[in-house]
Amino acid sequence: MKKNQIISVLAAWLLLVTGMVQAQQNKSLHQLQQQFVDLRFGMFIHFNIPTFMDDDWADPEASPAIFNPKKLDCHQWAAAAKSANMSYGCLTTKHHSGFAIWNTKTTPYNVMNSPLKRDVVKEYTQAFRAQGLKVMLYYSILDTHHKIRPGQITKADIEMIKAQLTELLTNYGDITALVIDGWDAPWSRISYDDVPFEEIYGLIKRLQPNCLVMDLNAAKYPAEALFYTDIKSYEQGAGQHISTDNNKLPALSCLPINTAWFWKADFPTTPVKDADKLVNDNIVPFNKAWCNFILNVAPNRDGLIDNNALAALKKIGQQWKNAGAVSALPAYAAPIISSNMAKFQAANSSWSTDMNIMDFANDDNFRTTWQSNRSVKQPWFEVELNKAQGFNMVTIVEDKARIKKYRLEYNENGVWKPLPSESDDAGRVKIHRFPRVWGNKVRILIDEFSETPAIAEFGVFNEQR
Structure with missing residues (x-):
């Protein structure tokens, strides 16, 4: 092996070891x-x-x-x-x-x-x-x-x-x-x-x-x-x-x-x-x-x-003495770090109560809510993204965990398509991560609920992965 080849091999080995360390x-x-x-x-x-x-x-x-x-x-x-x-x-x-x-x-x-x-x-x-x-x-x-x-x-x-x-x-x-x-x-x-x-x-x-x-x-x-x-x-x-x-x-x-x-x-x-x-x-x-x-x-x-x-x-x-490690942390969703694309965008919904209209579900305020009218049997809420763009996460934050079954969909070129409905959490905060899709609207269709649904914040994100 020539000298230059030996040097190249050693350099590659050093990079590999450094990367492993x-x-x-x-x-x-x-x-x-x-x-x-x-x-x-x-x-x-x-x-x-x-x-x-x-x-x-x-x-x-x-x-x-x-x-x-x-x-x-x-x-x-x-x-x-x-x-x-x-x-x-x-x-x-x-x-x-x-x-x-x-x-x-x-x-x-x-x-x-x-x-x-x-x-x-x-x-x-x-x-x-x-x-x-x-x-x-x-x-x-x-x-x-x-x-x-x-x-x-x-x-x-x-x-x-x-x-x-x-x-x-x-x-x-x-x-x-x-x-x-x-x-x-x-x-x-x-x-x-x-x-x-x-x-x-x-x-x-x-x-x-x-x-x-x-x-x-x-x-x-x-x-x-x-x-x-x-x-x-x-x-x-x-x-x-x-x-x-x-x-x-x-x-x-x-x-x-x-x-x-x-x-x-x-x-x-x-x-x-x-x-x-x-x-x-x-x-x-x-x-x-x-x-x-x-x-x-x-x-x-x-x-x-x-x-x-x-x-x-x-x-x-x-x-008090420090006894060292506490019990193992439970499983939980990774942090949300991206900008919320749905924030302050145009929203629409099924019939809602007069004081809790659709705009409250994406107003960047977790203390206000969109609330369905109690007469509606299959409520829905949607947000427009202004233009078609990529996203790979949707979050739903309820005021209380009332929604039992629901579907997520996105609109691409005028056609509604399903999004994965598996959530990282079954409580009032539901986080959905999925492979990136492109669309200009996102909606939730609520099929079953224990009480009248109320959504505090509906978020759409394009995480850097």
Whole structure:
């Protein structure tokens, strides 16, 4: 064999081995979700420019000069998490007012232009890993300083988001999960079309295939399926509570140990939440329901956790030990990450009640419904897609599980054709995935129901597979 041939063979062998190693290292989404819930308990760390103000939502024009934690010690945070038998941390790299606490090249509105002039994200990741703790990062899409808000978003804004996420997922080692906020929530009003979810999701997975993407969107989306997130999230302070009896999805529940997310002047002298209740009302029951509990502990303006919080964390660690893996996650449908092509499109239906007409079934609001008139024996609903286009998924979200038998059809060149009617779920959320078809209309024909049918949202998607 000639020298060039030998080199070619070795190169091919090296590529094969590298590919095999990469395939072994990149876990399936279900494995990653199982590992996440197995972590059981972690520390949320709200520390950013709001720490130095009286409001959790900071003035978007606040000067970087106020960010001056003179005793910042991320090792103290990590030791405190370890004392509570936590297994990870999650730091607010950028909150809603847009101040970045890492050494970013995307904006001058960052920690390197503050009196601290230190990369807090770097110090946090190093400190937590030194204690054997996993590292997660929080990032807000809503950014009032850079005017990334409803009606203002440009292509340049989307590129800045991508650049910031690229920095965070390139320069700080393995990130177990990225917790995203301020995106398609009723209060942020930035849709997954304004900032395209599938593009951002794909970028994150290309940069770090094992990084879970978690959008804090439970205020809008139903609890029975993974809409635009790898992990369901529940913010207790916002009235979002997981059903420990019915949950079947990998989940996270969050709560601050204090009265707010970011540090306030009364925190050192105000009692924190009771350690017994945090263990017995949160960690223990949530873990049994495949839900990880994350407790927010806010460092003060010196960059240290207050003594009363430290004492509570130590007490938690004395009462609760991490027993390792929870029970195996049940089977469930893969996350929905594509844009809903049916949203706000023209709809039609059989006779409906006057206050619940067909337009409510695709208005991007899961709290409104199209409801059939009780006199109709075989109700139907259809949505027009404006033009013939490809799609490979249909979702049906009822207000309650009432529909027993139904058929799905699509219209191609004026002819109605059947779609597979097998669903990944038999509850009120029904997800249908099938080989891509082309059509300009999609409809549901309801053959049997226990009560008058009511559809909250009917979705049509073209997933990238």
